[in-house]
Amino acid sequence: MNIYRSSGGGNRRTRWHRRTLAVAACASLVSLSIVSAGIGATGASAAKKPTITIWYDTARKSMVQAYIKAHPKVHVVAVLKDGDSNGDGTYQSAFALDNRVGHGWPDIYFSEQNNDAASLAQAPFNDAAVLNKGLISKSTLAKFAHGSAALCTIGGKVYCLRNDLAMNVLWYNPTLMAQDGITSVPTTWQQWATDGALAAAKGDIIGTQGDSWDADTYYWGNECPLSQETSPGTLLINPASTNCTAMASLLDGVSRTALPVAYMFSSTFGQQYGGKIVFYPGASWMGGVFPGLGSCTSANPDCKMAAGYPLTFSSSGPAVTGAIGGGLWFVSSHSKNLKLAASAVVWLDTSLTSQNLSPGFPAYGPDDAPWVATQDASGSYATPLSGQPTLSQAFNKAANEIWSGWSAVPYANDQIWASDVVPSLATGGTQAAGLGIFASDAANLARSDGFQVHS
Amino acid sequence: MTVPPVAAIPGERSRARRGGRSEDGAPIGSSRLSGYVFVSLYVVLLALFGIAPTAYAIYLSLTKVGGGIAWGSNFTRAFQDFRFLPAFEHVAEYLAIWLIAEATLILVLALMLHSLARRTSAAFRFLFYMPGALAGAASVLVWLFMLDPTLSPWHFLLSILGYAQIDLVLQPSHLPLIFAIMAFWTGAGGWIVVMYGALNNIPDELLEAAKLDGANAFQSALRIKLPLIKKWVVYMLILSFAGGTQLFVEPQLVGQATAGLVSNTWSPNQLAYYIAFINDNFNEAAAISVTLLVLGLVGATLLVWRTKLFEIN
Numbered sequence: 001m002n003i004y005r006s007s008g009g010g011n012r013r014t015r016w017h018r019r020t021l022a023v024a025a026c027a028s029l030v031s032l033s034i035v036s037a038g039i040g041a042t043g044a045s046a047a048k049k050p051t052i053t054i055w056y057d058t059a060r061k062s063m064v065q066a067y068i069k070a071h072p073k074v075h076v077v078a079v080l081k082d083g084d085s086n087g088d089g090t091y092q093s094a095f096a097l098d099n100r101v102g103h104g105w106p107d108i109y110f111s112e113q114n115n116d117a118a119s120l121a122q123a124p125f126n127d128a129a130v131l132n133k134g135l136i137s138k139s140t141l142a143k144f145a146h147g148s149a150a151l152c153t154i155g156g157k158v159y160c161l162r163n164d165l166a167m168n169v170l171w172y173n174p175t176l177m178a179q180d181g182i183t184s185v186p187t188t189w190q191q192w193a194t195d196g197a198l199a200a201a202k203g204d205i206i207g208t209q210g211d212s213w214d215a216d217t218y219y220w221g222n223e224c225p226l227s228q229e230t231s232p233g234t235l236l237i238n239p240a241s242t243n244c245t246a247m248a249s250l251l252d253g254v255s256r257t258a259l260p261v262a263y264m265f266s267s268t269f270g271q272q273y274g275g276k277i278v279f280y281p282g283a284s285w286m287g288g289v290f291p292g293l294g295s296c297t298s299a300n301p302d303c304k305m306a307a308g309y310p311l312t313f314s315s316s317g318p319a320v321t322g323a324i325g326g327g328l329w330f331v332s333s334h335s336k337n338l339k340l341a342a343s344a345v346v347w348l349d350t351s352l353t354s355q356n357l358s359p360g361f362p363a364y365g366p367d368d369a370p371w372v373a374t375q376d377a378s379g380s381y382a383t384p385l386s387g388q389p390t391l392s393q394a395f396n397k398a399a400n401e402i403w404s405g406w407s408a409v410p411y412a413n414d415q416i417w418a419s420d421v422v423p424s425l426a427t428g429g430t431q432a433a434g435l436g437i438f439a440s441d442a443a444n445l446a447r448s449d450g451f452q453v454h455s
Numbered sequence: 456m457t458v459p460p461v462a463a464i465p466g467e468r469s470r471a472r473r474g475g476r477s478e479d480g481a482p483i484g485s486s487r488l489s490g491y492v493f494v495s496l497y498v499v500l501l502a503l504f505g506i507a508p509t510a511y512a513i514y515l516s517l518t519k520v521g522g523g524i525a526w527g528s529n530f531t532r533a534f535q536d537f538r539f540l541p542a543f544e545h546v547a548e549y550l551a552i553w554l555i556a557e558a559t560l561i562l563v564l565a566l567m568l569h570s571l572a573r574r575t576s577a578a579f580r581f582l583f584y585m586p587g588a589l590a591g592a593a594s595v596l597v598w599l600f601m602l603d604p605t606l607s608p609w610h611f612l613l614s615i616l617g618y619a620q621i622d623l624v625l626q627p628s629h630l631p632l633i634f635a636i637m638a639f640w641t642g643a644g645g646w647i648v649v650m651y652g653a654l655n656n657i658p659d660e661l662l663e664a665a666k667l668d669g670a671n672a673f674q675s676a677l678r679i680k681l682p683l684i685k686k687w688v689v690y691m692l693i694l695s696f697a698g699g700t701q702l703f704v705e706p707q708l709v710g711q712a713t714a715g716l717v718s719n720t721w722s723p724n725q726l727a728y729y730i731a732f733i734n735d736n737f738n739e740a741a742a743i744s745v746t747l748l749v750l751g752l753v754g755a756t757l758l759v760w761r762t763k764l765f766e767i768n
Contacts, residue, residue: 089729089732124520212715261620268605272605419717419719423716
């Protein structure tokens, strides 16, 4: 028996039918209104104060906060990004969309990726503004370290400002050196490799390999032409150069105990190697990292490092070094307030208030000495051994030795090294084999980006 | 013996009471109208977020970056890209592992569940379904911990296999298997529940008759149950194939979390993303997307055609 039919089902049916229709119609309307709200929302609000939008990375947070505090009359929209680290293309993807829709660009942004000028200043993104044609004074630009604008300069136009130089030095631990029986700070790569045996005997390490920075440290640091733009649009990638093969051979000769395949920012590096690092050829900003590894503290002498001069390949070899990161400040050419944007970049990159909060050696020369003094006072660094340079001396010499033959290209060299070479090194592959893998993949990428590649 | 219709099988529809009244007494005409209104909700979203983007992708794939018709040049350039074939090879390996695992393990587990007592079966269904409650990105993070020998609760197992650190685990040759395990872990539970539901639609009388005829549990599963849920299996494979060819989140997140150990162009969808957003070439990227669409459609059409999925009994 149908209960509806037996009890005046007609009205119920009508009510049922109306309710069903009403529910369905409401659901449709809600979905449509959600969709239309999403399309139509602009989020625009009139701000009385001049407004700039800053995209920054975690390490620059305190600098941006300092800017906001020092500029109460400017409304700052600060947006935390990943700084395009490891060449993951955060900014490229954002600008690809912004360029299509015609809005959404920041006024200024910070990049950890030192090849970003080559990518963001040119087609197809065309975002970075030219800074040396009126936006920033020549007198300000002249105070930046010699050569620091190389990665930012394309055809005589400067598209970014270096925040810090990130040049590689030789970090050494005086306490561990004494414990391991190493009597002097090495000056050549060969001496460093020989000391590896002494370090390994005590379970200590003299550096790492098999992370995305190998090329920046070892090959850039020995004039190995793996990314050398010899003329506009022409790239030299020659892994067979003796500068490359000699370095690969030297690295392959060091035991994996002394030079393990490891990454400084992996979750377990501190636990495994904190307090066991005798030497570390690496960037100037790393000095502040060592005392924070694993159970390390700034008071533990096993964890404090001093900076030595960059290693040379032989006593008569060229005094050159590489760089890891360094950071670049950009002004977006799409900014509606270019002057304010440029002044913000200048403040962040040159004021001592800001640079003292930066983990790296300032590219802006006048800030170097006070920045080093601040670092020295922090207690994070070891006292240099007798006859060895001070932090300031080591950094200043290294800053002038960055090899200019390592050109910024639109693709990320460190990404290629990480995905294509590191797996091979991790399973016992050699640096010599890794060079070939890298060169082949880099050449393919370079060609797809329109370069003429020769070796 | 009367066999009630297995109404939930895709492609089938109830033929009862056509032109009469629905079960609750509402005229069929009214039900039909309500049905249209309900479906309109889906149709609007499908048009906006399914058909329109697809049409736009097809348009982009056939036009040049600066405008003008490109015909097949975007496709030619994409096919000639040195990363194109490796990306498809990676996904083919991944799909082979994943689809075989789905077609076998899920069915075995569903059949086992179906043979258990209801209460025990419900507990297992809940357990199987739980990983599926994690969103894709969250499950990748869980697996990153599981696969890192220095963090994993299963480190002893990884150690026995000779993996002391994560870059040994994430070797290029291991990646298809690892991503297939991740996909299976998150997706299998849902499909096991669906297959269990399909098995429950099989009339008890049929299974009892088979039993009386002397069929053991294995024969009953192989000869009676599996043929009756075949269409569900095909439905699962179609959706999994289409989803699997679009693999993106797993390699992208694992690559980012391990400072680039997995290439950012490992899968075709990643390659399309790279070309769209790093090279700012949406047209060539659209060509790769359309290629994936065609592959999915061809795969689905073959399965539908060969298995007569939409045929009404």
